[in-house]
Amino acid sequence: MTSLRVLTVDDSRTILAMLHHTLSNAGFEVLQAEDGKQGLDVLKSQQVDVVITDINMPVMDGIEFIKHVRATGQHQSLPILILTTETSQDKRDQGKAAGGTGWIVKPFDPEKLISVIHRVVH
Amino acid sequence: MSDLDDFKATYFDECSELLTEMEEQFAAIEAGERDADRLNAVFRAIHSVKGGAGAFGFSALVGFAHAYETLLDYVRDGRVEMTDDVVTLCIRANDIVADYVKAAQTGEALPADYGQEEKERFDALARGERADDDEGGEPMEEFDLEFVPVMVNIGGGEDAPDDAGFDLGDFGGVADELANSNDDLAEDAFDAPPLEAVPGQWEIHFTPHTALYARANDPLLLFRELAVLGEMQVRPVLTAMPSLAEFEPFAVYCSWEITLISESLTEAMIREVFEFVEGDCDIAVAQVGAAGAPEASAGVASATAKPAIEAEPDTSDLLALADDEVSDLLDFNLDTDVVAPPVAAAKAEVAVATPHADAIIKPAEDDTFEEAPGLSFAELAASIVPSPVAKPKPVVAAAPPKPAAPAASSDGEDHGSKASVGVQSIRVDLDKVDRVVNMVGELVITQSMLTQQMDETLRARYTELVRGLEVLAQTTRGLQDSVMAIRAQPVKSVFSRMPRLVRELATKTGKKIKLETIGENTEIDKTIIEQLSDPLTHMIRNSADHGLESVEKRLAIGKSDTGTIRLSAEQAGGNILIIVEDDGAGINRERVLQVARDKGIVAPDVNPTDEQIDQLIFAPGFSTASEVSDLSGRGVGMDVVLSNIKKIGGSVHVRSSTGKGTRMTLRLPLTLAVLDVMLVKVGVSPYVVPLSSIVETIQCSRASFERVPSGGQVLQVRGEYVQVIDLAKRFDLQNETESDNRFVVLCEAEGSAKVALIVDDIIGQQQVVIKSLEENFERVDGIAGGTILGDGNVALIVDVQGLKTTIVHKNAA
Numbered sequence: 001m002t003s004l005r006v007l008t009v010d011d012s013r014t015i016l017a018m019l020h021h022t023l024s025n026a027g028f029e030v031l032q033a034e035d036g037k038q039g040l041d042v043l044k045s046q047q048v049d050v051v052i053t054d055i056n057m058p059v060m061d062g063i064e065f066i067k068h069v070r071a072t073g074q075h076q077s078l079p080i081l082i083l084t085t086e087t088s089q090d091k092r093d094q095g096k097a098a099g100g101t102g103w104i105v106k107p108f109d110p111e112k113l114i115s116v117i118h119r120v121v122h
Numbered sequence: 123m124s125d126l127d128d129f130k131a132t133y134f135d136e137c138s139e140l141l142t143e144m145e146e147q148f149a150a151i152e153a154g155e156r157d158a159d160r161l162n163a164v165f166r167a168i169h170s171v172k173g174g175a176g177a178f179g180f181s182a183l184v185g186f187a188h189a190y191e192t193l194l195d196y197v198r199d200g201r202v203e204m205t206d207d208v209v210t211l212c213i214r215a216n217d218i219v220a221d222y223v224k225a226a227q228t229g230e231a232l233p234a235d236y237g238q239e240e241k242e243r244f245d246a247l248a249r250g251e252r253a254d255d256d257e258g259g260e261p262m263e264e265f266d267l268e269f270v271p272v273m274v275n276i277g278g279g280e281d282a283p284d285d286a287g288f289d290l291g292d293f294g295g296v297a298d299e300l301a302n303s304n305d306d307l308a309e310d311a312f313d314a315p316p317l318e319a320v321p322g323q324w325e326i327h328f329t330p331h332t333a334l335y336a337r338a339n340d341p342l343l344l345f346r347e348l349a350v351l352g353e354m355q356v357r358p359v360l361t362a363m364p365s366l367a368e369f370e371p372f373a374v375y376c377s378w379e380i381t382l383i384s385e386s387l388t389e390a391m392i393r394e395v396f397e398f399v400e401g402d403c404d405i406a407v408a409q410v411g412a413a414g415a416p417e418a419s420a421g422v423a424s425a426t427a428k429p430a431i432e433a434e435p436d437t438s439d440l441l442a443l444a445d446d447e448v449s450d451l452l453d454f455n456l457d458t459d460v461v462a463p464p465v466a467a468a469k470a471e472v473a474v475a476t477p478h479a480d481a482i483i484k485p486a487e488d489d490t491f492e493e494a495p496g497l498s499f500a501e502l503a504a505s506i507v508p509s510p511v512a513k514p515k516p517v518v519a520a521a522p523p524k525p526a527a528p529a530a531s532s533d534g535e536d537h538g539s540k541a542s543v544g545v546q547s548i549r550v551d552l553d554k555v556d557r558v559v560n561m562v563g564e565l566v567i568t569q570s571m572l573t574q575q576m577d578e579t580l581r582a583r584y585t586e587l588v589r590g591l592e593v594l595a596q597t598t599r600g601l602q603d604s605v606m607a608i609r610a611q612p613v614k615s616v617f618s619r620m621p622r623l624v625r626e627l628a629t630k631t632g633k634k635i636k637l638e639t640i641g642e643n644t645e646i647d648k649t650i651i652e653q654l655s656d657p658l659t660h661m662i663r664n665s666a667d668h669g670l671e672s673v674e675k676r677l678a679i680g681k682s683d684t685g686t687i688r689l690s691a692e693q694a695g696g697n698i699l700i701i702v703e704d705d706g707a708g709i710n711r712e713r714v715l716q717v718a719r720d721k722g723i724v725a726p727d728v729n730p731t732d733e734q735i736d737q738l739i740f741a742p743g744f745s746t747a748s749e750v751s752d753l754s755g756r757g758v759g760m761d762v763v764l765s766n767i768k769k770i771g772g773s774v775h776v777r778s779s780t781g782k783g784t785r786m787t788l789r790l791p792l793t794l795a796v797l798d799v800m801l802v803k804v805g806v807s808p809y810v811v812p813l814s815s816i817v818e819t820i821q822c823s824r825a826s827f828e829r830v831p832s833g834g835q836v837l838q839v840r841g842e843y844v845q846v847i848d849l850a851k852r853f854d855l856q857n858e859t860e861s862d863n864r865f866v867v868l869c870e871a872e873g874s875a876k877v878a879l880i881v882d883d884i885i886g887q888q889q890v891v892i893k894s895l896e897e898n899f900e901r902v903d904g905i906a907g908g909t910i911l912g913d914g915n916v917a918l919i920v921d922v923q924g925l926k927t928t929i930v931h932k933n934a935a
Contacts, residue, residue: 011166013549014133014174021125056169058162070336079338085173101338102398119347120339120398 004121005029005046009039009053009065010083019052019083022110028117036065043069043078050121051080052104055091063098070099079120083108126178133174135549137223140167142615144216148209149621156204164212165194171219175226183222186237190215193244202247211247213622215240322352322385324392327406329377334402341378347395352384377404552648555608562598562605563891569598570888571912606792610645613691613700616654617642620689623659627666634673634683635666640690646698650790653770654700657763661702661786662687664739664760669706669784679781681705693792697814700788709778711735718744736776737926740764771797771892771906773923797909799890801917802867803883805855808917810890810909815869815922817876819884823862837878839868847925848880852904857882869922877926888912892919 006028008019016032023030031046033039037060039053051069055062062082069075082095082103092103101120104113144167147160172187194212196202218237225232326348330341348354359377364370382392392407399405573591581588617639624637646654670676670685677683688703715735718724723741730738738744740760767774772790791797791814799810800819826838827846835846846866850857857864859882867879890909895902895918906921 012170012173013136014129014170014177017132018129018177021129056166058166076336077338077340085169085176096337096401099337119343119395122340122343 003027003029004049004117005031006117007031007033007039007042007046007048007051008083009033009036009051009057009062011035011054011057015054015083018108019113022108022113026110026114036060036062036068039065040068043072043075048078050117051078052083052117053080055082055084055095063094066095066098066100081116081120130178132549133178134223134227136174137171140171141216141220141223142618143167144219145618145622146614148213148216149618151204152209152213152621152625158198161194161198161204165191165198168194168219171223175223178226180222180226182232182236183219183226186215186222186241187219189241189244190219193247196248208247210625211240211243213625215244217622322383322387323410324382324387324389325406325408325410326380326382326392327377327404328380328396329404330374330399331402331404332372332374334399335374337399337402339399339402344395344399345378345380348380348382348392351391351395352382352387354383355381357381550608552609555605559605559609562602565598566602566889567891567910567912569594574888574912606647609648610792611648611651612643612645613651613654613698614642616651616658617689617691619655620658620662623662624666624687627663631666631670632672633666633670633685635670636684636686637662638686638688638690640688641692644691644693644698646691646790647792650698650770650772653766654788654790657766657774657788658689658700658702660760660763661788662689665702665704665706665784665786669704669708671707694789698790698792700790701785702788703783703785705783708780708782708784709736709739709776711778711780714738733777736778739776740774765901768906768921768924769894769896773921775923797890797892797919798887799909799919800867800887801885801911802865802881803885804849804853804881805857807855808885808911808915809849809881809920810917811867811869811879811920811922812906813887817868817870820866820868821862822864822866822880825866825878837866837868839876839878842876844868844876844878845926846878846880849920850880850882852925859883877922879920879922879925890917890919 004027006023008016008023008030009032010016010019011034016034020030020032031042031048033042035057036053039051040060042048043051053062053065057065060068062084066080066082069078069080079101080099082092082100084091084095084103084105095103102116104116144164147164147167151160151164168187168191172184172191175181175183175187190212193202193208193215197204197208202208215237218240221232221236224230328341328344330339334341345354345356357379359379360375362377363375369375389407389409396403396405569591573595576588576591620639621637624635627633628635665687666685670687671679671681673683676685686705688701690699690701690703692699692701711732715724715730715738718735718738718741719726721744723738723744724730740763744761764774767788767790770790772788775787775789776784777787778784797810798813800813800816802809802811828836828838828843830836830843835848836843837846838844849855863882865881865884867881867884868876869879870876890911892907892909895905895907898908902918904921904925906919906924908916908918911917
């Protein structure tokens with residue numbers, strides 16, 4: 001069985017580094033992008049099992065990114081987790097409205113992160 | 123170094139970039155470019171600072187950053203107007219964030235109330251906004267409570283709590299809300315709740331909406347999650363299933379009743395599982411009495427370990443039928459992947475193989491489906507539905523997915539985990555680069571040593587070797603340039619801090635000051651850039667405080683009311699020139715000389731030139747400010763600037779024009795590591811003079827020396843009189859070379875004034891690696907550092923500028 005492949009999209013190098021560390025330690029394959037646009041590029045060329053995306057990003061923010069992903073036919077069932085420091089319902093609602101599957105509150109706890117991923121991926 | 127330290131290093135690195143970004147954006151905003159992009163960039167920057175700070179538990183930083191971010195969010199929304207005051211406040215806030223970051227990095231504690239004033243002003247602004255909205259004054263502190271920093275626990279560090287902050291408490295709020303909003307539903311679903319609740323037995327009624335699927339949530343996963351909580355039984359409810367003719371592919375017809383048994387189970391735990399699908403489904407959770415769930419015990423059996431999501435018993439035959447017939451007829455896709463979840467951690471197993479939902483969509487479009495006799499669609503669906511994957515998927519989605527996977531993944535494995543996107547640069551620890559720089563420096567020395575040892579006889583005999591050495595020299599030079607380029611960075615990172623400074627200075631002095639920056643993309647060695655901030659700050663302070671006149675005075679003498687400070691950077695040969703120039707009053711030479719005499723820096727009988735007087739402001743202990751001002755005073759004078767600049771191998775030259783302004787020029791080496799020099803002999807010792815400052819060399823016999831009345835020697839070069847310094851005398855060395863056989867090395871230090879150094883012999887040009895004298899010995903006037911020559915000897919590097927300035931003092935002494 002091949003390992004799950006996770007795409008993380010965040011403009012913070014710190015967060016990307018921590019995600020990479022946590023996810024690869026948990027046996028995931030990790031792809032990374034620094035903004036929504038890069039994220040879309042990855043999805044064009046790579047098969048991904050789950051996406052974790054930040055909301056506040058330059059070029060293309062997380063909400064736009066999710067909308068774009070959902071707009072492309074082949075990613076309707078791709079789980080997209082929103083990683084955010086925003087705890088406000090408002091941001092979550094926006095993320096959900098765009099098509100986000102779930103959310104993780106930043107800063108994340110590794111164990112919780114893994115369990116949340118398993119909650120949305122087969 | 124632990125992982126956490128690594129991440130922290132990354133974080134602080136990132137912070138410094140983010141802070142620079144914030145400065146830059148605000149510089150533009152201040153200049154009138156108040157567009158949304160800039161504001162968004164600042165918002166994102168502070169947001170990232172906050173995010174990382176939270177991960178490392180820098181709670182003070184988080185608190186301040188959050189309040190600041192909230193204000194920015196208000197500004198972004200247009201709820202708070204971006205007035206000049208707000209801009210000033212934000213610029214101040216940037217400083218505070220920078221201080222907090224620095225404190226976090228160094229571990230120094232800031233006062234508990236640091237930034238409190240600004241925080242209160244954020245608050246006041248927010249309140250003001252709300253007052254306008256008639257919403258009352260909810261203080262901003264509320265927002266602070268929303269973001270609770272949670273320490274990361276990465277790399278198994280024991281110092282962080284195990285389940286830091288991610289217990290139910292975190293989600294409790296949401297769960298509670300959910301619970302409240304669904305109270306009505308719960309009551310509807312269970313009209314008659316039993317009087318006696320049985321602890322640990324729960325009934326859940328779950329009806330997904332289409333939106334749930336649209337967001338890639340999947341009931342199967344929810345059930346899997348629930349199954350972890352306790353013994354579970356799932357029963358599909360198919361009463362809503364329409365006839366085939368009415369069936370709509372994207373509609374959802376199935377809901378589920380779930381019985382979950384576990385003594386430790388709470389409603390919040392159940393609700394948490396449904397957290398992500400909140401609003402995308404109807405869900406009712408109720409604790410039931412023993413009588414309320416009679417069928418539970420049978421179906422549950424030993425389900426804890428492997429709870430089976432069972433099909434209704436009497437449809438199992440139909441299921442088989444459906445599988446065979448339908449797949450034959452309609453080329454069914456059997457998506458076995460979904461049936462046996464590939465996730466290792468999957469704790470629930472679904473035992474029923476079912477046709478994928480995609481198949482259902484096709485029959486709906488295909489008349490031949492009716493040839494499956496006696497199979498009502500509802501029955502068929504009932505047989506299928508127990509697997510929660512029976513979700514309507516668009517047909518397009520069914521086409522490519524799994525077959526494409528192997529190709530994609532094998533392709534992906536090549537790039538594997540390194541597959542970062544758009545990577546055109548790598549981040550390297552500066553230490554590593556330093557090591558390479560040092561090694562290259564040593565290589566340069568070795569190379570020049572080899573070259574030196576090739577005398578004429580050897581050259582004649584080993585032509586191949588000579589050619590090899592030439593190639594080596596070239597390659598070494600190329601390598602050295604490349605390594606230096608790695609460390610080069612635009613001076614922008616320092617320049618960008620100055621607008622804020624000037625703004626502050628303008629406020630404090632009451633003067634109107636405009637800052638112009640030129641050449642901020644000029645690149646310079648990173649270590650030099652780091653050392654540049656303090657001297658530049660000091661020089662700009664000096665210009666603002668002493669150079670520029672007050673508004674009244676400027677107007678009185680016919681200047682514009684706004685003084686200009688121009689900060690520029692340019693490359694000049696092997697040097698970088700950084701110039702701080704103002705259009706102020708210029709240096710008051712009379713006063714400077716007076717102060718210098720009073721302080722004994724210049725002897726009463728010495729009459730320095732204008733240039734020497736200007737340079738006096740860099741003399742140790744010199745300060746013309748009659749009282750130590752808050753601005754430029756701070757207990758240090760320009761001598762600190764000079765010593766800081768010297769430390770990085772540079773020099774400072776000041777040139778002033780009364781009434782017109784002052785120009786201070788920093789001349790810096792491109793790099794600290796390697797210097798092109800001329801090797802000379804003074805007495806018996808080798809000295810090196812930086813090649814960049816040498817104009818020409820003359821044999822003493824051909825030089826036209828003259829005496830000045832004070833007894834000093836000068837050299838006339840093309841009509842210009844140049845100060846002469848005999849290095850042997852200056853360094854108290856014996857020299858036996860006949861005076862006519864000695865050499866004059868004509869050097870041009872900062873500005874136009876040249877100086878002529880007399881040396882005993884000229885050995886040749888070469889490159890040397892600079893070693894700091896201060897670090898290894900102590901600071902010596904007139905010496906910029908040391909170097910190790912190819913033959914192993916130590917040579918001292920002559921500090922031309924230093925010799926020029928110290929000669930005044932020496933004469934005075």
